[in-house]
Amino acid sequence: MSTNLAEAAVPGTPDPELIDDLVAANRILSDHGVLDAYGHVSARDRTSPQHYWISRSMPPAQVTAADIIACDLDNKPLRAGETRLFFERVIHGEIYKARPDVMAVVHNHSPGLIPFCNSDTRLRPMVGNAAFLGEGAPVFDIRTIDDEGDLNICTVAQAQGLARALGSQWLVLLRGHGAVAVGNSIRQMVRHAIIAETNARYQLQAALLGPIHFLTDSEIAFARRSQPKDPDRAWRLWKERAMRKS
Amino acid sequence: MSTNLAEAAVPGTPDPELIDDLVAANRILSDHGVLDAYGHVSARDRTSPQHYWISRSMPPAQVTAADIIACDLDNKPLRAGETRLFFERVIHGEIYKARPDVMAVVHNHSPGLIPFCNSDTRLRPMVGNAAFLGEGAPVFDIRTIDDEGDLNICTVAQAQGLARALGSQWLVLLRGHGAVAVGNSIRQMVRHAIIAETNARYQLQAALLGPIHFLTDSEIAFARRSQPKDPDRAWRLWKERAMRKS
Amino acid sequence: MSTNLAEAAVPGTPDPELIDDLVAANRILSDHGVLDAYGHVSARDRTSPQHYWISRSMPPAQVTAADIIACDLDNKPLRAGETRLFFERVIHGEIYKARPDVMAVVHNHSPGLIPFCNSDTRLRPMVGNAAFLGEGAPVFDIRTIDDEGDLNICTVAQAQGLARALGSQWLVLLRGHGAVAVGNSIRQMVRHAIIAETNARYQLQAALLGPIHFLTDSEIAFARRSQPKDPDRAWRLWKERAMRKS
């Protein structure tokens, strides 16, 4: 039923603000090296929560507004005949189903995160704006679902397992693969993805100096109940830089 | 009283040289990656020591002369109606109060310094021009003041604690946060901030090779009583490169 | 006899698609820092397997279609009078002789690989698309052939030793020197060379965090019997970026 409502509402109303932010997210994350040729970014429709917007299968660095299409939460394109689709878009649908608070999702192969994907050392917050990492980013091992494939998330069962590993967090690492970051908005998701990457570099370097003082439980708890100050300042700078290059 | 004098002198006389150097400092430190979207730079007025100049709240990479405003040492803008102000500008006022010799202040999240912020390993001078680091940069832990916030320096008590941790040094690290560098001029402050960042990278790399031979006490003492040779040579090169990009 | 056939077929028919991909490979690998001034890239002729195409001796970043010449598998140029030839082109001929499945070869000094060239630690796959590294890239030590030279591969005996060390793999490291990556197409060879470089960086960083979970045997075996999904997406992005810079 909500699907019917959504199908009525979405196709005619691509929210220009959301599309603009989604294009910017693709460019910003590419410009930061957080997205390579194969990552993908989506945003849940703000009036029709059973749908999300995502680019056709292409390098995120090259995405324009004309490349954005709508899918339902079973990852079926709303418009018939769409064929250039990301194989792994099932990640997006299953996370939106499992997490009603999530409005944006990115799957990437963020280079600083890969070492933590394949390690027992947890990625933990080094600085205040990384408090969203909490007690440490969970790592999803696809072998907990099946052990027959190429490590890509291609089935509903795999994506559901990934969503379970994510739980109520904002970042989950994928063993031998990459990461998924989510946010309550496109801009928050972009912050999470960029901050996770820089935090990983800080933690790796700090490990060379000896024991690391991570954020305290109290600091993590504070961040969970408060808002960041002026988060759009970074967004505007990042966007200006990313769009200038293209 | 001195405030009255200052209020009379400052508003009409934004020193063009100081403003030009302050804009250049914003650009140079951004160009070096020492400033991200959230750092801020200030300079004490040269004729009215109870006032300082700082940009409105914005990414330092985008600062122009028109964005610079004057504040008193209680961080109140001289001109009524200024609303786009840095939350953490209290850092600047309290340091200028505590350190009459300081003429410029930067607060940043310099990436090479973060590992040292969260470590018991002290940042120590690897090369002659880093002698200002002395026996090692102090680390300010905001929990020595209170443990209720998001690690940002938002209150006078926190900023006073930070100024005490800085003491008579030129750089203080902030656990889980970043750093504050100061100088007896804008250009010296910029040197301190850039050299601290590169010194951190050198020290981190050297730690991989085994025990490190830091500057000796005698070398640190010599640097304290002498002047660097031709410091403006680097300033001119840095400025030329930073301004060309904008 | 096959040489006669080939000599008849090749000189008049430089396959424009192959030449275009070979120029792009030179540029892409230079743009990624995988090729410096001294590496070289070749592709086997698709209709005349006893010949390969390679640029004249020059920095790969500057190669254009006009610089590409044909050689037989004894590394003799087809056209008389060619003098600007790579000293180490013997690598290409001997690998094409030993590996009929190989259609493209690059010899480089990929910076991330050098540490593994001089170590007993094997380069092993961190992520799915690096599964081609298998149980670990072999290291060729030129001293197993002779110990009289400058580590360059200049003789048939040295190149045959290198081809033996490569065996049925896609990458071989050369102690104190660099690497050779091969592929069943130019584009696959480029992928191998770029992924090897990034995988090396991931592995090095992960080593700082503790024991590393590499791909499992089952995951490596799966990759061996399957095709990558949409490999040309990265190729197009890389090519667009590399050609724009020149």
Added chain:
Amino acid sequence: MSTNLAEAAVPGTPDPELIDDLVAANRILSDHGVLDAYGHVSARDRTSPQHYWISRSMPPAQVTAADIIACDLDNKPLRAGETRLFFERVIHGEIYKARPDVMAVVHNHSPGLIPFCNSDTRLRPMVGNAAFLGEGAPVFDIRTIDDEGDLNICTVAQAQGLARALGSQWLVLLRGHGAVAVGNSIRQMVRHAIIAETNARYQLQAALLGPIHFLTDSEIAFARRSQPKDPDRAWRLWKERAMRKS
């Protein structure tokens, strides 16, 4: 006597080829990050060995042919009234006196070399073209001469000590300071400086993987008695890139 001859020959004959290479050396080494605002490069006059050419005191990235002046081996400018001179130019004169085979000298603060300047771990050759590092680059400690200064080489005694530490090698590291690379030509000196920097990064990374297999004594000895193959290929690429940026 030779000085008289030289004074007669030099002032009127700035060798255009040498000047062109010297300007390019300044730009190339800046472009590689091997020279910062404070390094300096010189070349011995090819017909008058008692003189050398060097830029006025300025950032090497900005040097043009008009900035190059001649000095005698006591570092006195040939033309009266030159005042913008490098404080540390005594390095050049003393090395040219001690090493008749040396035709070019660079003093830099090459970032990858600093960790080795302050360590007991020796910089040793990882790859064939770094064989000039021999059994390991010597480290000059200025305290072996005196312990009263800022680590800069300002006196003849200090520069003579540095030249003794260099001995018959091509690179000497300066504790807490940087490096001096020399060559039998400008181009060889540039190669030495760039290769030393990259070799340092390779060695640092390899140290993370375990014991390192450096070049063997036999390989080092071979390199000492042979010539590199086509060294100008890198020079041309480096020059083209460096000059395009300015």
